[in-house]
Amino acid sequence: MEGRKRVAVLGCTGSVGTQTLDVCRQHADRLDVVFLSAHSRTAELTAYAREFEVARVGVTDPAHAGDPVLSELPAGCGVAAGMDAAIDACLAPEVDIVVIAVVGAAGLTACYRLIKAGKTVALANKESLVVGGDLIMPLVRPGQLLPVDSEHSAIFQCYLGERASETHLIWLTCSGGPFFERGRAELASATVRDALAHPTWNMGAKITIDSATLMNKGLERIEAMHLFQVDVDRIRVLIHRQSKIHSMVEYADGSVIAHLGASDMRIPAQYALSYPERWETPAPRVDFRTLSALTFDAPDMETFRCLALAEEAARVRGTMPCVLNAANEVAVGAFLDGRLTFTGIDEVVETVMDAHQVAPVDSLEQLIDIDGWARGRASAAIASRSR
Incomplete structure (x- = not known):
């Protein structure tokens, strides 16, 4: 089992995360899962931690870091509470590649910090580059950022x-x-x-x-x-x-x-993990x-x-894609909750974009601030429609 690629999966309980773990099961002779994180689905996280015998897991929602089910983690398995702690765990020298499979703008900080630190990233979180591409791409070395x-x-x-x-x-x-x-x-x-x-x-x-x-x-x-x-x-x-x-x-x-x-998403997930090699398919041909x-x-x-x-x-670039993404995340959440119509999604996004004064992207902190502003404006726009 020597020479296996050591894999961390941020967001292991979501759709891409679970399919990535399917790939890791099929190619256990080539891939060694060493770290897993979830936001709040701690029962599933615990089951995967036991299956793959990881030494550490991350719970990115601190409110769930003390869930009773975590007592069933493998003996000696540590818990990193919060996204920053989960990212820190991925920066450990025993991690060769990090799959970022979290949803939405939450993946931005992870992608930025991991790329800046020189880690190889398999990116399934498109929002990282939508929001922070101007910050991240100048840091990327050839073969360091692999799309999923x-x-x-x-x-x-x-x-x-x-x-x-x-x-x-x-x-x-x-x-x-x-x-x-x-x-x-x-x-x-x-x-x-x-x-x-x-x-x-x-x-x-x-x-x-x-x-x-x-x-x-x-x-x-x-x-x-x-x-x-x-x-x-x-x-x-x-x-x-x-x-x-x-x-x-x-x-x-x-x-x-x-x-x-x-x-089948397992195919691109596998290619990111196997690159530059091609392994036996995880999906029906x-x-x-x-x-x-x-x-x-x-x-x-x-x-x-x-x-x-x-x-x-x-076309506008700068901070406008950040606003687009944040407003959309809030609007989609409202639609899923029954607080907004389907066509209301683009109407809310357009309202927030129209209210934004575009600036060049200059820092992660700036993008986090603008993301928060856009979410607030989107929430206000949704609330005003229901009055």
């Missing part, structure tokens, strides 16, 4: 052996979500259950709602700008209902290299003989306003 999002992993692989300077366009694909070809009037009455019925991917609630509004694709577009140093105008969103082409890169000579495969069609459409940015707002934030 299926689309960005696909683009990363389409660039292997190619010259990025010869890129004509990046085609960023998406399924179109559960409301493809619906009109704005129909979306106004969409329920939470409707919005969570994603046609191809199994994901957590927040990212599933973002996929229904197409905000997820807008955030991924901003993330791709930072990861691949490409202007937003050269990143095109393409509706691909079958979710078999995970993205494409079109080069100057007209050649297009596409990444195809099953709709696609039999292309059974696919009747691969279809493509342009997104409707008038109906799905979140995609247009994300494009605006990408």
Whole structure:
């Protein structure tokens, strides 16, 4: 078992975190899980800690750091309470790679600190670069930041052996979500259950709602700008209902290299952990003989306003993507709680963006302050709509 890559997973109980652990189970001869964190789901965290026999876990919500179930952790297993303590545990020399699978802007500080300290990061938290790409990317060494999002992993692989300077366009694909070809009037009455019925991917609630509004694709577009140093105008969103082409890169000579495969997050998670090697697949293979069609459409940015707002934030840059992301997180939470309509999500985001005075990004502290301001404005906008 010598020579195994030692893995820490921040957010091990979420959708990407649990699928990452599936990969670690399949490749236990290559991967050694040494640290796990969860926000509040301590029963699941305890079960995983026992399974993988980790020496330390993190509970990022301090209110749950004393949950009785944690008494069932393996003998000698320590508990790091709070996000800062969990990040500190990931900085330990016995950690080779950190999978950041936490949801939302909570991943920003982790990504920034880990990259700054020289750790290799497998990034499943797109918000880190949406909000803090201007701070993080100048610190990144080659091979240090490995994308886990299926689309960005696909683009990363389409660039292997190619010259990025010869890129004509990046085609960023998406399924179109559960409301493809619906009109704005129909979306106004969409329920939470409707919005969570994603046609191809199994994901957590927040990212599933973002996929229904197409905000997820807008955030991924901003993330791709930072990861691949490409202007937003050269990143095109393409509706691909079958979710078999995970993205494409079109080069100057007209050649297009596409990444195809099953709709299974374990594949990009595994590639981030195995890079630069390829290991036996953790997912069922696609039999292309059974696919009747691969279809493509342009997104409707008038109906799905979140995609247009994300494009605006990408053009303005500076602190505007931070505001976009924070307002969206609050609005999505309100929709899931039944306090906001589906179309109210983009309306709240637009209200907060309109109120923001953009500034260049200059520090992590600045972004944390602006994130807090945007959340407050979004909460106020939601409250005013219910009066």
